[in-house]
Amino acid sequence: MNPVLAVVAPLSVGFLVPLVHIFKKRHTGMSVIISAGICSVVSAVVALSGWDGVAVTMGGWTPELGISLMVDRLSGAFLLLAATGFPISLACSMESFGYSPWRFYVLFFLSWGAVNGIILTGDLFNMFVFFEIFSVAAYLMVSYPPRSWQAVEASFKYLIFGTVGAMFLLLGIAYSFMATGQLNLGILSQMMASVPPVTLSVIGGCLVVGLFVKSGTAPTHFWLPDAHSSAQTSVSALLSGVLVKVSVYALIRLSFLLFFPVMREVFSVILFLGTLSVILGHLMAFQQEDIKRLLAYSTVAQIGTILIGVGCASSFGVSAAVYHCFNHMTAKMGLFLVAGALAEDRASRDISHMSGLWAHRPLFVAAFALFAVSLAGIPPFSGFMSKWLLLLASTKEGHIVPALAIVAGTVVSSAYYLKVLRAFFSPSETPVPHRRPRPVSGRLVALLSVLCVLLAAAPFIPGASSVLFSVGDSAVDGASYRDVVLGK
C-alpha cells in the first residue's frame, strides 16, 4: 500500500470532522469512531506491507528533488505503535468528553496525521513541518478544555519549550542543507562522510538538542511534567504513550542515518543524557505528591531508559529500545487511564487522599498494580524483559554506569509505585465521593493489561524475537535505507 495514505487518511479526517459537524450533526460521533478505525487499519496495513522497505517520491520527482516517504521495519514498528495508541486515547476521550467537542477531534486527527508523517518522511525539512503540525495540535490538546488555568499555563510552557526545540531543529536542518545541498535523508547519509568534522558536530549538536527538547530528556524536561499532569486523562495517556515516542523515533532515525558511520560522539551524548534522565526522573518522581505528576516524571525516566538503548549505537540496543517503547506505551497509557479515573472519583490528585480505592474499584487498582510492577521491572512482565535487554545491550558495549542507573532506577521506581499502592490499599474513613460508570475505560485497561502480559512473551517466541531484532538491524543499516529510497 502506498505510504502516503497513512498520512493523508488522518489529515483528511481532521478536515472533514467540521464539515460533518455542520451538515450531519447527529452522525459526528459515529463518523469519528469509524474514521479512527479506518485510519488505524490503514496505518497498520502500510506498516506491514512496507515491512521490507517501500518508498515513494511525491509528484514523480527524483529523490534528489522531491519529498520521499519511506517505510522500513523501524518506521513500521513506530507506525504500529501510533496505530494502537491513538484509538485507545480516542476511545477514552469519547467516554470523558462525549461526541460534542468536534474541535478536539480535529486536533486529534491532525496530530495523528502529523505523527504518521514524521514516521514516514524521508526528507529533513518535511520532518520539521510535520513536527510543528503535531506540536501545535499537542499544545492545544494539553489545554483542552480551555477552562482549566493550570492546563493553559502548562500548555504555554510546552509551547515555549517546543518552539525553542523546533528552532534548534530548523537551525540543524539549515546547516546540513548548507553543508551538502540536500535534504533527502538517504542522500544526506551518503554525503555526511564528506562534511568536515567541525560542521558535522554543529549539525549534530543542533539536531540532537532540538530533539532532546521535544522528547523531554533530562536537562530540558521542565515542560513535560506540567503538560502531562495537567492535561485531561486521555490526552496525558496519548502524550506519554505515543507523542513523546515520535521524537525518540526521529532521534533514532537521524542519529543512525546521519552520524552512525561518521561521528560516534553523538551517541555518547545520547547515552549520557539518557542516564541523566533516568536518575533525575526517578528521583523527582519519588518526591511527588500528585499522582499524575509522579507518572509524568516516571515518563522522563523511561524516555531516558529508551535513550540508553539508542546510545549503545548497536542493532541490539535499538531493538531493545523499540521494545521498551511498546512496553512503556501499554503500561503508561494504562497507568494514566487508571490514575485519571481514580483521581476523578476521589476529586483529588494528591496521593495521600487516595485511600480506600481498593474497596471502591478493585479491578482498576489491580490493573494499576500490574502496570506499575511491569514498568518498575519485576520479572515475568514486559517491562522487565525490555529492561533486561537494555541492560544486556548496554553492558555488551561496555557502558556500565548507564546499566547501573537502570538498575538503581528500578529500585527507586518500585519504592514510589509501592507508595501509591499503599495509599490505594489503605482503608479510608470517608467514602469515595463519585462513582461514575466507566465501561469503556474498564475495557481499555483490560486490553492494555492483556497486551502488557503478552508483550513479555515476545523475546521467547522465535518468530517474534527475530522480527524484534530485525527492527534494530534496519535502523543501523543505512545502505539498505539508501537502496530503498533511491530505488535500487
Place this chain on the structure above:
Amino acid sequence: MIHVSYGCAIAIFCIGLYTLITKRNLFKTVIGLSIMEGGVLLFMVASGFIPEAGPPLLPMVGGSVNPLPHTFPLTAIVIGASDVALALAYIIKIHRHYGTVDVDKIRGLRG
C-alpha cells in the same frame, strides 16, 4: 562578506535565546522566540548565496544564486506565525486570570 551575514544570523539567534532565558515578562519571552526564528530564517536565506551570481531569473546569464533555500523560510514563517499567535492567545488568557504577565507571580510557570 557572506561570513558576516552568517555571523549576524547566529548572533540574532543567540540574542533571541538570551531574551527568552533572562526576561521574566511573558511578552518579552514571545519576542525572544520571534527573534530566534528571525535569526534562523536569515541564516537559511543567506545560505543560498553564491559569489558573483545573478538573481535566478530567465533568461539565465551566467550563474545564479540558489533559489531553493529561499522557499524554506516561507513555510517556516507560516509555522512561526502560528506559534507566536498561539503564544499570544495563551498570554491573553493568563493575563485575564492573574492580571499580570510577570512569570514570578504566576504560580504554575515558576521553575
